[in-house]
Amino acid sequence: MSQLPAGLVDNVPDAPAGSAGDAQWVAQARQSLAHTDARLCKRFEQGDNVERLLGVRARAADQLIREAWQRCVPADAGLALFAVGGYGRGELFPRSDIDLLVLGEAELQQAHEGALARLFALLWDAGLPASHAVRSAAQCAQAAADQTVLTALIEARPLCADATAQHGLARAVSPSLIWPPREFFLAKRDELLQRHQRFGDTADNLEPDIKDGPGGLRDLNTLGWMALRAFGVSNIDALVGLGHLGLDEAAALKRERLVLARLRFGLHLVAQRAEERLRFDYQKALAARMGFGDDVESLGVEKMMQGFYRSAAVIRRISDRLLQRFEEQFDGEATPEPVGEGFSLRRGYLSANDPLWPHGDVRSIFALFACWARTADVRGLHSMTARGLAEMLDEIPAYTQVDEAVRDQFMALLRGPRAVDTLARMARLGVLGQWIPAFAQVSGRMQFDLFHVYTVDQHTLMVLRNIGLFASGRADERFSIAHEVWPRLRKPELLLLAGLFHDIAKGRGGDHSELGAVDAREFCGANGLSSSDTELVAWLVEQHLRMSVTAQKQDITDPDVIHRFAALVADRDRLDYLYLLTCADIAGTSPKLWNAWKDRLLADLYFATRRALREGIEFALPEAERVLEARDNVREQMNLLGYADAVIDRQFAAMPDESFVRFRPEQLVWQAASLVEVRKGGTLVKVRRITPESDALEVFVHSPDRDGLFAAIVMTLDRAGYGIHRARVLDGPDDTIFDTFEVTPVGSFADGDTARLEAALRKALAGNIQILRPARRVMPRQLKHFRFAPRIEFLESSQRDRTVLNLVAPDRPGLLADVAHVLRDQQLRVQDARIATFGERAEDQFQLTDRHDQPLTETSRQALRDALMTCLEPDRTPGDPH
Known part of the structure; x- marks a missing residue:
């Protein structure tokens, strides 16, 4: 209490x-x-x-x-x-x-x-x-x-x-x-809505509040308080007698209350205090105490949480209807306004004119959603219409059990106005799970990790919402080229179908991409799509992770990587669809996951692939020709900025040829212009925003080379509160380095001040970099519950003179700084690095050499493995010497 x-x-x-x-x-x-x-x-x-x-x-x-x-x-x-x-x-x-x-x-x-x-x-x-x-x-x-x-x-x-x-x-x-009852009702309703907003208006949070969250016990209490004040009744059954609640609705509320009350009772026992949030600290222990066991398809904790999310969804659905009936009780019914055949608006709520609607006919239900999509300013479904829909819910047939005309109705909804809103409404009201049974299986399904912050069904709706943003035609600063790619889609409804099915097979024990592709192919075939459209949707579902993985885990400046990806995509049409699906998917996974860096990364991959497809997958320019082409492009842009050819030639001579292959022309222009005033042997640190609106920064460091530079830069960025997403480490002429880092704030003390960050890096690099140590960090509470054994793998580099280190480990603040410290202590040089974080998992790759620029020997590899394992021990205090 x-x-x-x-x-x-x-x-x-x-x-x-x-x-x-x-x-x-x-x-x-x-x-x-x-x-x-x-x-x-x-x-x-x-x-x-x-x-x-x-x-x-x-x-x-x-x-x-x-x-x-x-x-x-x-x-x-x-x-x-x-x-x-x-x-x-x-x-x-x-x-x-x-x-x-x-x-x-x-x-x-x-x-x-x-x-x-x-x-x-x-x-x-x-x-x-x-x-x-x-x-x-x-x-x-x-x-x-x-x-x-x-x-x-x-x-x-x-x-x-x-x-x-x-x-x-x-x-x-x-x-x-x-x-008086009406004023009390309005006050409690406003309080309920404000409380929901504090939780993002969704119960599908990783650590939901059983008591106060949307669909929680407080919602049921609020309905009870309203009923007590308005009608003097103290239990739900009395509302049935008063005609405000159906027997089935009352039974459902009682059933779901028992689910939530049992969870809360058990949570108090496990937490040994008045805890109301299902925090990670308690979820596994509570699931075990309540008898939820692990199996091949799901963890016990995932089953328990799915039960909670489903109960909360039912409570929200019924409470919405009951709130509307209370409102009608106080304000009375308004004159209906016809909005289509068989439907009217009553006080802004869409209502079926026939009190016996929908007569067990799914066609009437699809007609309702079609009318809803065509009608502006609808507050929602009228309570009696929503109740009629709920009573028929279990009788709605799956798409495989109806004739072609009904399936055409559904496809018309996808091709019609506000298709994304329609799918979201169908999902919220339980219709979509009946129509596509596989969707019902992932309803309320959570994944016990920090990467997926929504349940599978809620994530799917977020993906569809992002697709709806692309369809609006308005430029969105978060997605720099999506509004340009969208108009080229032949059939936008195919992207909606791919978004709907991309995760629909989660939790079945196999590869969800492959299993989902089977579902998508079956659905598209049954709904009359052509074989080419069907195969496109199935291919998008099967490959929906490929572009993300390629961009984040591979070097997309490597022509071989681009040509392998282009060979997979095969044509421009597929590339457009896959690019938009990938953007929508990443941005719909977590509000914090999408950023300007990932936007640019995917855009770079998109343009590089589009060029490879245009020039021919089998054709690739030799590296020397690519360098010359890039130099000509950069020279042209620098001429426009007023730089003479002699100055440009001097800058090009001081820059590594590899930079003209690895960086975009605008990056090279920025670097070359920054280097104009630097004397030979001097150090340059420059920081800029990747886009004017974003908090992502690009850090460029040019300096005489010396051992420990990479570690010094990484530790300084970490101390300043920045996390590294990508590091490009290049050797320049005359024993210099050209290091580029793309970073975003991860600490509250990272203020985004580019001048301050430049000053901090200059100060660190001007001193004795060998004495720098990683900052001490406190492990966030959530990360403590997702520990797993680190995985360290050594591979031969395609360049032959390097060793590739693949590291997968539990993420924690300061992890990269600690790893860089180990590499420095082992007297190893970092030639390149790719940094990726997925929730609680850090997946980093380093290209290493010894201090003589040779690949690591077996003895060096073992020493590094031992040192890293000591550093990565879960119980080790971050920052302590190994």
Whole structure:
């Protein structure tokens, strides 16, 4: 239980009870409570009904509180005691607070102040955490001007109170005096909506709040408070009799409440405190305690969380309808406005004109969604229409069980206006899972990692939403070329289908891309798509990860990489579709995953592949010709900036040929222009934003070469609060280095000030870089629950003179700085690096040589492996010397 709202809670005493008699009672009370809790814990693990357990614990607390009251407060004191808040409902979770109200006139409060102090000290000493208020009836009425205070009071349950006291409290908070039903309803509805917004208006968070999150127990309580205030009823069944709730809806709310209450009960046991969030710290232990076991397809924790997400979705769906019915009760029905054959708007809600709609006909349901898509400013479905849809939900056939005309209706929705909104509505209302049973299987399915922050179905809807952004035709700074690529799609609905099916086979135990492609091929074939369109959708589903992996894990400046990818894609049409699907997929995985660096990375891969397809997959310019072509391009741009050819030639002579192969022309222009004022043997540090709107930065360092430079730069960037996404380490003429890093802020102290970062790097490089050490970092709580054994792999480089180190390890703050420190201590040189982080996994690749620029010997490899494993030990304090 939460504490009572501000204005209702007095100070909670923590002074021990004084007398020996009190001490004896406290000991007995603690023993009794411990015995009750142990018995309830056992019954919980045996699967007993959680409502009974909550009631038993509340009654056990009632008994002890009454005993304490009788010990401390004289029978003729004229004071009354009530349970309020959640405890007032007669339920008490294992670690919840106990909310109490002492009712009495001011002079009586003062006369028995010592007795009340003794009472609450006894309760706390006995293990009953009582939050209390001492008020007169008039004071209660005054405090109840705050609707949160009134909410706690309207469920007041007498513990030690006569009829007079009960009637007095009821009069003080009567709807005729304060908060009439309609005003109370509006206030609680606004409170509910604001609370939902605090959680991103979704229950599908990695660490959801069982109590306060959308679709949580607080939503059910809110409906109960509204019903109690408006109709004087204290249970859901009474709403059925009043016509506000159907029998099936009432049964569903009761069923899902039991699911959430059981989760909350178990969470309190596992956390051993009043924890309401399903945090990673407790998810696995709670799943095991509740009997969810691992199998080939799913972890037990994933099964448990899927149950929660599905319950929350049902509660939200029904509560939306009930809120609307309450609104109708207060405001009445409006005159219907026809908006299409068989449908009208009622107070902005789309309603079927026929009260018996949809007559078991799925065609009527698709007609509803088509009308919804055509009609602007619809607030949602009318409650009775939504109820009719819900009652038919289990009867909606799968797409394989209907005739061609019905399937054509669905495809018309995909090709029609606001197709993304239509799919999202169908998913939220449960229709999409009935129409495509495979989608129902991933509904509420979570993946126990930090990479996927949404359930599979919610992620799919986010991907579709991103596709909808591309379709709007408006340029979006997050996706630099998507609005240019979108108009070239032959059939945009094919991209929607690929987005819908790309993760639909998650959790089946095999490769979800391959299994999803089978589903997509079957769906497209059944819905009359041509063989070429069907194969395109299936190919997109099967290859939907390929472009992301290529861009993030391979060197896309390597012609061989580009030509292998171009050979896979085969034509421009597929490239356009795959590029947009990849952008939508990455951006729909986590709000933090998409950034300007990834946008540019994918755009670079897209343009390089498009060029390879245009020139012919089998044709690739020799590297010398590519260098000359790049130099001509850069020279042209520098001429436009006013640089003479002699200056440009001098700059080109100081730059490595490889840079003209690895970097884009605009990067080379920036580097060459920056180097104009640098004297031979000098050090240059330049930082710029990758795009004006983004927080991603590009860092360019030119300096005489010396051992430990890479480690010094990485450790300085880490200390400044920046994470490295890509590092390009090149050797220049005259024993110089040309290092480029693409970074984003990962620490709160990274302020994005380019001049400050330049100064920090210059200062670090001007000193003794060998004494630099990684900063000490605290391991974030979430990362502690996703440990796995690091994987270290050595490969031969295609350049023959280097050794490739592949490192996969649990991510943590300062990891790259620690790894760079190890490489420096092993006297190794970093010739190139690719840095990638996927949730809790760091997947980095380094091209290494020894200090003589030779590949690593077997002895050097083993020494490096041992040093890295010591560094990466999960229990090691980051930053400590190895």
